[in-house]
Amino acid sequence: MVEDILKALGIQGEQSGVSTGAYWLPAHGAIITSVSPVDDKKIAAVKGASREDYDQVVATAQEAFKEWRHWPAPKRGEIVRQIGEALRQHKEHLGKLVSYEMGKSLQEGYGEVQEMIDICDFAVGLSRQLHGLTMHSERPGHRMYEQWHPLGITGIISAFNFPVAVWSWNSMLAWVCGNVCIWKPSEKTPVTALACQRIVDTVFAANKVPEGVCNLVIGDRDAGEWMSHDTRIPLVSATGSTRMGKAVGAAVGQRLGRSLLELGGNNAIIISQDADLDMSIIGAVFGAVGTAGQRCTSTRRLIIHESVYDAFTARLVKAYSQLRIGNPLDQHNHVGPLIDKAAVNAYLDSIEQVKAQGGSFLVEGGVLSGAGYESGCYVKPCIAAVENTYAIVQHETFAPILYVMKYKTLAEAIAMQNDVPQGLSSAIMTLNLREAEQFLSHAGSDCGIANVNIGTSGAEIGGAFGGEKETGGGRESGSDAWRAYMRRQTNTINYSTSLPLAQGIKFDF
Ligand code: NAD
Numbered sequence: 001m002v003e004d005i006l007k008a009l010g011i012q013g014e015q016s017g018v019s020t021g022a023y024w025l026p027a028h029g030a031i032i033t034s035v036s037p038v039d040d041k042k043i044a045a046v047k048g049a050s051r052e053d054y055d056q057v058v059a060t061a062q063e064a065f066k067e068w069r070h071w072p073a074p075k076r077g078e079i080v081r082q083i084g085e086a087l088r089q090h091k092e093h094l095g096k097l098v099s100y101e102m103g104k105s106l107q108e109g110y111g112e113v114q115e116m117i118d119i120c121d122f123a124v125g126l127s128r129q130l131h132g133l134t135m136h137s138e139r140p141g142h143r144m145y146e147q148w149h150p151l152g153i154t155g156i157i158s159a160f161n162f163p164v165a166v167w168s169w170n171s172m173l174a175w176v177c178g179n180v181c182i183w184k185p186s187e188k189t190p191v192t193a194l195a196c197q198r199i200v201d202t203v204f205a206a207n208k209v210p211e212g213v214c215n216l217v218i219g220d221r222d223a224g225e226w227m228s229h230d231t232r233i234p235l236v237s238a239t240g241s242t243r244m245g246k247a248v249g250a251a252v253g254q255r256l257g258r259s260l261l262e263l264g265g266n267n268a269i270i271i272s273q274d275a276d277l278d279m280s281i282i283g284a285v286f287g288a289v290g291t292a293g294q295r296c297t298s299t300r301r302l303i304i305h306e307s308v309y310d311a312f313t314a315r316l317v318k319a320y321s322q323l324r325i326g327n328p329l330d331q332h333n334h335v336g337p338l339i340d341k342a343a344v345n346a347y348l349d350s351i352e353q354v355k356a357q358g359g360s361f362l363v364e365g366g367v368l369s370g371a372g373y374e375s376g377c378y379v380k381p382c383i384a385a386v387e388n389t390y391a392i393v394q395h396e397t398f399a400p401i402l403y404v405m406k407y408k409t410l411a412e413a414i415a416m417q418n419d420v421p422q423g424l425s426s427a428i429m430t431l432n433l434r435e436a437e438q439f440l441s442h443a444g445s446d447c448g449i450a451n452v453n454i455g456t457s458g459a460e461i462g463g464a465f466g467g468e469k470e471t472g473g474g475r476e477s478g479s480d481a482w483r484a485y486m487r488r489q490t491n492t493i494n495y496s497t498s499l500p501l502a503q504g505i506k507f508d509f
Pocket of ligand 1: 240
């Protein structure tokens with residue numbers, strides 16, 4: 001099956017991981033072997049970029065920008081529309097590859113490709129709406145307005161858990177804005193990145209897009225560091241852990257470049273005494289175990305009103321007993337593997353820390369073994385009763401560990417929801433309008449995403465996506481997130497016959 005998918009996506013044998021478009025450069029860096037967490041089998045070997053390869057890509061991208069920025073934005077949008085069409089044609093193969101290389105369920109693999117298609121559609125419309133404001137000048141015979149210009153190279157560093165969608169959120173917008181892109185995907189998912197590059201190559205070649213508009217640099221964190229220190233790259237959009245974001249933010253800030261950071265979350269759902277408990281169970285369980293707890297928006301904490309705590313946790317335990325864990329390509333399974341053994345060890349370590357810090361397990365965790373679990377990456381989703389103040393609860397463990405805790409008043413629940421270093425996604429389940437509005441008010445959730453009667457995970461592309469505090473403050477995808485990819489210029493034009501100065505200043509000679 002995998003061979004057929006790779007063949008359909010144009011990937012065979014050992015691959016170069018460096019491309020400036022239709023032209024694939026011979027790579028000179030270390031070989032990265034992609035191994036599936038599903039069955040521990042090798043998918044492909046990819047040769048990563050050396051520093052010299054990287055410099056060549058940047059130089060080509062700089063040249064390409066000089067031409068690409070002159071293409072009218074709607075024409076660039078038309079090319080993005082064609083990428084959306086190509087993705088529709090490849091949805092099945094690419095979705096399966098995402099599922100196989102990353103380990104998320106097949107439905108979520110398809111969903112990720114659909115998200116790419118959706119952002120293409122969004123970007124096409126956007127290509128005709130890159131608008132600025134006009135202002136009234138204080139001086140007669142003057143006109144004032146603002147324009148948005150492309151920045152140049154957008155560097156994209158992405159994480160393993162959304163191996164293709166996050167790249168598309170950035171690149172489709174960056175392209176219609178007139179930028180060129182260099183993508184450094186996660187070293188854990190290089191093959192899906194190759195597949196995306198090939199899909200875009202075909203569309204770009206048919207439209208005679210200059211070489212260097214869509215670039216790929218496969219490598220480990222060194223390649224990410226080259227980008228964040230590189231003054232030729234005005235914007236670095238980085239998705240990953242808070243640890244990574246602090247390093248990238250510091251490096252880019254040091255050279256006064258721009259960074260767009262999409263980092264870790266520690267997302268909670270408040271389950272009120274006025275919640276629809278049937279809906280709440282679905283939201284909580286999908287949020288906690290979907291993608292095996294490896295979404296930035298995964299539900300990590302449930303803050304439950306004391307009056308419904310026992311009933312709700314009993315239903316949670318029952319729901320967990322019905323979860324099917326196994327090969328994510330089998331649509332009967334709810335939970336697939338973690339990405340690798342290091343993630344399994346981090347999960348086990350967190351379980352030990354929960355116990356050491358005083359927590360108790362309502363559903364025990366553990367690593368699965370035996371037939372179907374040979375990769376050693378399948379773990380049991382577990383539930384622990386904890387206090388919000390435990391150090392381990394304040395930390396994002398990228399695995400299906402769900403923390404439950406009690407509250408008495410809504411003010412206390414909101415304070416607990418906010419009392420973590422991260423600020424990505426949050427939700428309240430309640431049918432009480434007053435509670436819902438308080439949760440959404442200035443004194444409510446401090447997260448970038450706040451939902452009512454929907455869980456924390458699964459955002460639509462139409463809204464701006466991102467979070468506050470240690471989540472990094474960046475916004476991507478919908479709304480006016482496009483502005484991050486452009487520079488604003490204020491223009492004043494004098495069509496009078498004199499030269500009055502602003503603020504009435506006189507300068508006669
Ligand atoms: P990671 O931080 O280990 O790696 C992410 C990317 O950063 C990789 O491409 C890696 O090579 C690169 N990198 C690592 N260190 C770097 C450095 N010092 N300089 C430059 N680049 C560096 O993250 P991961 O394990 O791949 O992904 C999981 C994390 O990503 C979680 O914390 C999750 O919450 C977060 N995430 C956030 C969002 C969001 O939108 N907020 C989306 C997806 C994932």
